[in-house]
């Protein structure tokens with residue numbers, strides 16, 4: 378069902394946990410497989426310095442959170458907010474069609490975290 382890249386990412390996920398002193402947080406869930414994902418970010422000078430995730434979910438949810446957080450570290454807030462689930466799926470070499478909805482979680486959680494950051498930093 379899953380390709381080797383996805384399974385590798387699931388077995389050895391990167392950026393698991395919660396960023397110390399995070400200043401942005403986003404939590405999303407999906408009813409279909411009961412996945413819950415929380416993303417925390419440390420944003421400094423408009424750059425994503427660190428990103429971590431906690432996911433209670435299926436293989437696809439874990440693999441995409443791991444990949445998505447790796448992809449946004451070092452990017453600007455604008456670049457990170459443009460990351461789509463398609464970019465993440467491509468980086469993972471594809472996902473089974475019935476699991477595409479799980480990959481949307483990472484994109485949504487990152488989007489919410491960035492919104493949270495912007496709200497907190499409104500001048």
Ligand SMILES: [Zn+2]
Nearest residue numbers: 410412435479
């Ligand atoms: Zn799922």
